[in-house]
């Protein structure tokens with residue numbers, strides 16, 4: 001099996017990685033770049049645990065082949081923190097009780113980030129629609145939806161400027 | 171599995187069709203939401219994945235005056251966001267919005283949906299109602315097929331070895347044709363339809379002048395239902411005509427029982443969904 005070198009941007013850093021045709025973007029992120037925040041749940045597009053933002057849109061990293069990510073701009077959950085400080089969105093997930101076991105949280109947060117980047121004032125329905133590809137077996141979703149809506153409201157009130165990490169890459 | 175598989179991303183049509191024609195196990199890779207799931211689950215063996223994402227011939231959504239051309243690589247998300255689709259082909263936009271979830275819609279292409287040829291393919295019924303044609307190109311040259319001749323069976327299409335779908339060509343319907351798309355799935359999102367239905371009706375002087383009814387997931391391929399269409403033409407869209415057409419639509423349906431639902435349930439759903447679509451259109455026209 002041929003190895004090939006690809007270049008891509010991950011969390012703002014250009015990197016060159018040797019990939020094989022059986023490697024998924026998920027494997028590239030977790031095993032080659034050792035960014036373990038992105039999770040693998042089902043491995044077949046059903047659960048959203050592996051969600052990352054690719055060229056501005058949320059995708060399941062288990063359904064993208066690593067070679068397909070050549071030249072792509074990828075943001076993972078690690079890309080939301082700045083010098084170890086959580087983004088407003090991550091903070092709201094914690095403060096609103098939207099994290100229990102936490103396995104779904106990175107994927108959930110990446111989809112929510114993509115939504116807020118695209119639509120800074122979503123309705124509850126917009127949030128539920130956007131997150132419908134992210135499964136959570138712990139929280140019952142209510143608090144997750146709250147966390148996203150509270151984040152949008154805080155950003156709307158202008159408190160976002162003082163919070164590092166928001167409005168960054170992607 | 172993909173161990174031993176090669177990956178290539180050709181930059182010209184000739185290169186792509188050559189690869190596909192000369193390698194028995196070569197498989198086209200578009201968004202990968204069907205291919206990669208099947209390959210990683212071991213349901214498909216692949217010698218070479220031919221990533222078509224760099225072929226310019228497969229890209230774009232264009233208004234050509236008398237028709238709309240949709241490149242095979244157009245994702246569901248791009249279809250939903252396209253002005254010309256929302257204006258001229260709203261039934262196609264609704265079907266694209268109903269597919270999977272956001273992550274899947276961001277990758278899933280219209281070409282992949284057609285070529286995967288699932289009996290329940292989201293794009294099947296609306297493209298039948300809009301009387302689309304499929305543009306093909308390959309080692310044998312270019313050709314065009316009506317969508318009704320493209321699907322051959324579950325997972326089977328009219329594609330020849332070494333051939334690609336380049337795009338879908340949809341004649342602009344008369345401004346009076348209104349189209350509704352409805353589906354029934356086990357869950358609101360992330361599930362393929364148990365039954366999907368597209369219905370188009372154009373009224374003139376209070377009676378139907380054009381009627382198109384297409385069903386998916388209740389036979390080996392999605393199909394049009396002339397029996398139901400004939401009931402609607404020349405008559406007003408009243409409750410009793412709607413009921414007659416909804417019942418008529420069930421005659422040619424041959425659904426199967428599987429893990430998602432029984433054949434009886436699917437058949438009952440055909441009637442319900444056709445009725446729902448027609449009621450929606452009747453309400454819009456008052």
Ligand SMILES: Cc1cc2nc3c(=O)[nH]c(=O)nc-3n(C[C@H](O)[C@H](O)[C@H](O)COP(=O)(O)OP(=O)(O)OC[C@H]3O[C@@H](n4cnc5c(N)ncnc54)[C@H](O)[C@@H]3O)c2cc1C
Pocket residue numbers: 044045046197198199200201202203204205206207222228242243268269270271274277278279280281282283284285286290291292293329333334335336360361362363
């Ligand atoms: C979680 C999940 C939910 C889903 N939900 C739905 C749903 O609700 N409704 C639905 O209809 N589908 C659904 N799907 C299936 C799938 O997403 C769609 O069928 C999608 O449109 C396939 O497009 P793709 O670009 O990903 O195709 P790929 O996987 O890249 O390809 C699909 C097939 O078409 C061939 N192919 C692709 N493009 C071309 C071309 N241009 N010329 C020739 N051959 C080509 C490939 O070789 C392959 O055989 C779902 C999938 C997942 C993983």
Ligand code: FES
Pocket residue numbers: 039040041042043044045046047048049050051060061062063
């Ligand atoms: S691990 Fe990718 S969607 Fe479940």
Ligand code: FES
Pocket residue numbers: 098099100101102103104105135136137138139
């Ligand atoms: S917090 Fe446990 S799966 Fe969501």
